[in-house]
Amino acid sequence: MTYQFNFDVIFRNFDKMLDGLWLGLWLAALSLAIGVVIGLLVAYARQSRLAGLRWAVWTYVEFIRNCPILLLIFFVYFGLPELGIFFLGKIESFILTLSIYAGAYLSEVFRAGLASMPARYVEAAKAVGLRPVQRQVYVILPVMFRITLPSLSNNLISLFKDTSLAAAIAIPELTFVTRQINANTFRVMESWLTASALYLVTCYAIAWLLRRVERRYAVIR
Amino acid sequence: MFSFEPGSFLFEIWVARNGLLAGLAATARLSALTIALGSLIGLLGGIGLTYGPWPLRILLRAYVDAVRGIPVLVLILFSYYGLALLGIQISPFTAGVVALGGFCGAHMSETVRGAIESLPAGQAEAGKAIGLTFWQRLRYVLLPQAIRRLLPPWVNTAVEMVKGTTLLSIIGVVELLLATQQTIARNYLVLQFYFAAGALYVLFNFAISQLGALIERRTAHFHY
């Protein structure tokens, strides 16, 4: 094993790697944002009186959770044009897929959060005279977000790691950039070590930041 | 839709059946091997994290935290190309099993550790009081109880592994996803085949989850 480490190549391409990392973060953040909206809608739909609606969203959640995300990515990117949907570029298509994926998982998080809502907050909101929509906006949702903050943090970190799959459709995030560097320079060990380190550090940074947020907004039970 | 002429979905499935079945078999084998390897690593790792001397615990902790902070795809690519560079010639299949197994093992180690530590301290003490040695306590008292607590997370991890096998398509392992893509390349029935493959995965994973839930319900009466 006479491999000689040479990180020069990495340093020369480091800015590209960082660009890829940054892109991944953006993809994750956007997907999380859209996923939260989807997740909330689905979570409320699960409580609906319409059995058909409940069943439909249950199917959506179960299907997405049990389906490999890579397959979903390909299905959306290659399959939707067949249905006539042509305007989605690579990145839009990936964000759509990841949002749908996140939405399914987040809907479960929100469902649990709503179910574990202490009754006294709802009762207090009613007693004060807030109307149903107001209750949701001013009391239930804020409390639920604080309750579910730890799960949301985990989901964001998972989502960020899942952005590496964008490489499968040639989106220039960190993993794809690393493969390109390898193709040009063959410095496989150095590049993957650097990429891994970048992901690790970023995940830890996100976790640290979110822990601080959690501490600030801890649920008062 | 249910015609059987050339160019229709049913016809094409029939034509491609061997390739798809081979892919399905590969997925099954990959899943089984990965889950087995991961469970073994997880069992030993979990015991090590709970009871090991501190150098071992630090090592295991580093392993678990590193694997959890790096995307699976990166782990797979790193393993495959890195090992090839070091002169170790292994097939993509084996590299995939190693990478996914290592990933699974890290998660399982945490799960096992959590399960053992959640047991009441009195159980280990009662085991000590009747003179059982460390390994006897693990085998007859602690692990049997921990296994029940392990079941839900283990089933989740198993499902994640089945889904994870699709990532091996990127390093050229012909599992179900890649087989499906190869079929699509020939007949261009993109939506139908991707959907069919997706349905297969969903059905299979759903069945595993339901089986796990069933076992859990059946053993719930033990109250431990």
Next chain:
Amino acid sequence: MTDALPLLRAIDVHKRFGPTEVLKGIDLDVQQGEVVAIIGASGSGKTTFLRCINLLEEFHQGEIQVDGERIGYVEGSHRRLSEAAVSAQRARIGMVFQSYNLFPHMTAEQNVTLGLIKVQGRAKAEAVEIARRWLDRVGLSDRRDHYPYQLSGGQQQRVAIARAVAMEPKLVLFDEVTSALDPELVAEVLAVMQDLAKSGMTMLVVSHEMLFVREVASRVVFMEGGRVAEQGPPGELLVNPKSERLASFLGRFHGVFR
């Protein structure tokens, strides 16, 4: 009997939990066949001392000998014995816990046979026979195939006692074994303990059950602040306490000593 070598001998045992010293020099001798009750307020160190005897707790200074053998540490030094050696020593000492600690994944009978088969190496048939005898003795022969969750607290504790004594230990330790029980279930457990005492078992009992202590114990040890403050026969100690602290401790148990 009093001149024979004591079955249990504790010499100047000290134990710390972090910066706090919990046992400040315990000296105690227990002869074979004695039933010694240890009483005292919570925090006096009585449970900690009990747990040092079968090395569930480590101690930093002093010696504990059971039947002449030094428990837990190598003769002449304070190095810990190997795990196998400690396990073998524990097998000769029985312990019954406050929260029973039965193995929930095993039936009552299996709880008792586990030690017999895996520690003492007996054949299964022999172990089952011994287990049934003991379960019968504690009044649970019809429950031997029940799991702990199907048993009441008192029944579980009686199984725990059977589990401890079936291995024929030299000494049995009882750690507040009735404190977690509903009052109506206490009597059945105390009855079993009284039966064991009468048959000559050497018992070291930490308890708050003063009536039981007065009836069954051959000696009472009062612990306070990590030390043995007073000891003597129950008839004397409980009725005429010599120290102020023991008197005030006993005063809490109204009506027991009139």
